[in-house]
Amino acid sequence: xxxxxxxxxxxxxxxxxxxxxxxxxxxxxxxxxxxxxxxxxxxxxxxxxxxxxxxxxxxxxxxxxxxxxxxxxxxxxxxxxxxxxxxxxxxxxxxxxxxxxxxxxxxxxxxxxxxxxxxxxxxxxxxxxxxxxxxxxxxxxxxxxxxxxxxxxxxxxxxxxxxxxxxxxxxxxxxxxxxxxxxxxxxxxxxxxxxxxxxxxxxxxxxxxxxxxxxxxxxxxxxxxxxxxxxxxxxxxxxxxxxxxxxxxxxxxxxxxxxxxxxxxxxxxxxxxxxxxxxxxxxxxxxxxxxxxxxxxxxxxxxxxxxx
Amino acid sequence: xxxxxxxxxxxxxxxxxxxxxxxxxxxxxxxxxxxxxxxxxxxxxxxxxxxxxxxxxxxxxxxxxxxxxxxxxxxxxxxxxxxxxxxxxxxxxxxxxxxxxxxxxxxxxxxxxxxxxxxxxxxxxxxxxxxxxxxxxxxxxxxxxxxxxxxxxxxxxxxxxxxxxxxxxxxxxxxxxxxxxxxxxxxxxxxxxxxxxxxxxxxxxxxxxxxxxxxxxxxxxxxxxxxxxxxxxxxxxxxxxxxxxxxxxxxxxxxxxxx
Numbered sequence: 001x002x003x004x005x006x007x008x009x010x011x012x013x014x015x016x017x018x019x020x021x022x023x024x025x026x027x028x029x030x031x032x033x034x035x036x037x038x039x040x041x042x043x044x045x046x047x048x049x050x051x052x053x054x055x056x057x058x059x060x061x062x063x064x065x066x067x068x069x070x071x072x073x074x075x076x077x078x079x080x081x082x083x084x085x086x087x088x089x090x091x092x093x094x095x096x097x098x099x100x101x102x103x104x105x106x107x108x109x110x111x112x113x114x115x116x117x118x119x120x121x122x123x124x125x126x127x128x129x130x131x132x133x134x135x136x137x138x139x140x141x142x143x144x145x146x147x148x149x150x151x152x153x154x155x156x157x158x159x160x161x162x163x164x165x166x167x168x169x170x171x172x173x174x175x176x177x178x179x180x181x182x183x184x185x186x187x188x189x190x191x192x193x194x195x196x197x198x199x200x201x202x203x204x205x206x207x208x209x210x211x212x213x214x215x216x217x218x219x220x221x222x223x224x225x226x227x228x229x230x231x232x233x234x235x236x237x238x239x240x241x242x243x244x245x246x247x248x249x250x251x252x253x254x255x256x257x258x259x260x261x262x263x264x265x266x267x268x269x270x271x272x273x274x275x276x277x278x279x280x281x282x283x284x285x286x287x288x289x290x291x292x293x294x295x296x297x298x299x300x301x302x303x304x305x306x307x308x
Numbered sequence: 309x310x311x312x313x314x315x316x317x318x319x320x321x322x323x324x325x326x327x328x329x330x331x332x333x334x335x336x337x338x339x340x341x342x343x344x345x346x347x348x349x350x351x352x353x354x355x356x357x358x359x360x361x362x363x364x365x366x367x368x369x370x371x372x373x374x375x376x377x378x379x380x381x382x383x384x385x386x387x388x389x390x391x392x393x394x395x396x397x398x399x400x401x402x403x404x405x406x407x408x409x410x411x412x413x414x415x416x417x418x419x420x421x422x423x424x425x426x427x428x429x430x431x432x433x434x435x436x437x438x439x440x441x442x443x444x445x446x447x448x449x450x451x452x453x454x455x456x457x458x459x460x461x462x463x464x465x466x467x468x469x470x471x472x473x474x475x476x477x478x479x480x481x482x483x484x485x486x487x488x489x490x491x492x493x494x495x496x497x498x499x500x501x502x503x504x505x506x507x508x509x510x511x512x513x514x515x516x517x518x519x520x521x522x523x524x525x526x527x528x529x530x531x532x533x534x535x536x537x538x539x540x541x542x543x544x545x546x547x548x549x550x551x552x553x554x555x556x557x558x559x560x561x562x563x564x565x566x567x
Contacts, residue, residue: 064449064451087469089469091451092439095435095437095439095443096443102404103404105527105528107432126325130334130533130536131536133530134529134530140527140528147565172450172476172478174474174476176475177472177475178472179471179472263538270564271561272540279544284542288542289544289561290542290544291545293546293550297550298550298554301551301554
C-alpha cells in the first residue's frame with residue numbers, strides 16, 4: 001500500500017487538507033496525491049507540497065458523481081489514506097469511497113496521526129457532549145472540516161500535474177442550482193455571525209451591529225431575550241438550546257453574557273469573539289478572542305478597522 | 309406505487325447522558341433509548357409518500373438486543389412491518405459494519421424503490437450510512453435532501469448544501485438521506501400506538517446474511533471517549549484604549565483568515 005490522497009471540491013479546503021497530509025507523509029513516507037476537479041486547483045495544489053496533482057475531467061459536473069473515479073484512483077494506487085474536505089458533498093463522496101474500499105472512516109477529524117500503522121483521529125460525539133479517539137485500520141478515510149487546518153506554505157519543488165478523463169454518475173441528472181449564501185434568512189448556513197444580546201439598550205442601536213455585519217459580510221443572530229422578549233429580531237435568528245444551532249467560521253458575540261443555554265447553540269463555532277463590558281461574563285471563557293469594553297465605543301471602531 | 313424501506317437506529321438519548329466532572333467520563337446509566345432523531349424524519353417522509361400515493365413502507369434496524377425496544381414506537385409512526393437484526397457485533401460496529409449488515413439484509417429482503425435514512429445518527433453522526441449502502445448495492449444516492457417528490461419511478465429531490473440548494477432527478481431505485489427540515493415527524497395517536505401492536509415484525513439473524521467475519525469487524529475502533537470541555541484561546545484584550553484593543557483584535561481576525 002502506498003500513497004496519501006486528498007480531495008475537496010472546495011478549492012480553499014483542498015489546500016488546507018495538504019497540511020495534515022504532509023504531516024502523515026512524514027510518518028508513512030508515502031507520496032501525497034491531490035485530486036482536483038479543475039486544472040487551476042491542481043496546479044496550485046502541486047505547488048503546495050502535493051507530489052502529484054490529478055485533474056479529474058468529466059463533462060458531468062455533479063461533484064458527488066466523481067466518487068467512483070476517486071475510488072478508482074485511490075484503489076489503483078493502493079493508497080493508505082484518503083483525506084476529504086468535510087463539506088456535505090465531501091462527506092457523501094468520502095463515505096461512498098470508504099464503502100467501496102471496505103475501509104473505516106472518521107467523520108470530521110480534528111487531529112490525525114499514525115499509531116501502530118493505523119490512523120488515530122480525534123472527533124466529536126453525542127452532539128458535542130464528548131470527544132472520542134478512533135483508531136482506523138489502513139486504508140483509512142477521514143473527512144476534515146474547513147479551517148481545521150491552515151494551508152501549507154509553497155513547497156521547494158512543485159509536483160507533477162496530470163489530467164485523467166473520467167465518467168460522472170450518469171444516473172443522476174442535475175437540475176436547478178440556487179445559491180443560498182445571499183438569501184440571508186438561513187443563519188445556520190452563514191459562515192460568519194454577529195450575535196447580539198441585551199447589552200444593546202434599544203432596538204435602534206442594533207444599527208451598530210448591522211454595520212459591523214456589513215463590514216464582515218456576516219449575518220446577524222441574537223439571544224433568546226432579544227428575539228422572544230424584545231422582538232428586535234425574528235425568532236429564526238435566535239441561537240440556543242430551543243433555538244438555532246450554528247457552526248459558523250466566526251461567531252462574534254456582542255453584549256451577550258454567554259449563558260450555557262445560549263452557548264450550546266454556538267459552541268462549535270470555529271472562532272468565537274466576544275465584546276462585553278463585564279470582564280467576568282462567562283462569554284470570555286468561551287471566546288478565542290475578546291475585547292473588554294463598551295460596545296457603543298468598540299463597535300464603530302471595529303467596523304471602521306474592518307472596512308479598511 | 310413506491311415500495312419504501314427506512315433504515316433507522318435505536319440510540320441512547322444524548323440529553324440523558326451526563327459528563328462526570330471528576331474524570332470527564334460519560335454516565336449513560338440514566339439514558340433511555342430513542343429512534344435517532346433524523347431517522348424519524350426518514351420514517352415520516354416515507355410514510356407521507358405512501359399515505360398519499362399508495363405503496364408500502366417497511367423498516368430495518370441493526371443494533372444490540374436493545375433494538376427490540378424500538379419496534380412499538382417505530383410501527384406507531386407508520387411503517388407496516390419492521391425487520392430487526394439484533395447482534396452483539398453492533399456493540400462496537402463502525403459505519404462500515406453497519407452498512408455491510410444493512411446492505412446484506414436489503415439484498416436478502418428484495419427490491420425497494422426508495423431506501424431512506426436520516427442524514428446521520430444522533431449519537432455518532434457519522435453521516436456515512438446512506439452513501440455507503442448505495443455504494444455496496446450499486447444504487448445512486450441522493451444525500452441531504454430537504455424536499456422529495458416521487459412520480460412513478462422518477463424521484464426528484466432538492467438537496468441542501470452549505471451554500472446552495474440543487475434539484476436532482478433519478479430513476480429509482482435510489483438511496484436517500486433526509487435532513488430534519490424535510491418534515492415534522494408526527495406524534496403517534498393513541499390509535500396508532502395501539503395499532504402498532506398488531507403490525508408484524510421479523511427478526512433477521514446476522515448469521516443468515518452471508519457475511520464474512522471480516523465484514524463484522526469494525527475498521528474504525530473507538531479508543532477513548534471524554535466529555536467535551538470548551539477549549540478556546542481566551543485571548544482577551546482589555547487595555548484602557550478601545551482603539552488599541554480593536555487594532556489587536558483586527559490582527560487576530562486577519563491571522564485566522566476571517567477578515
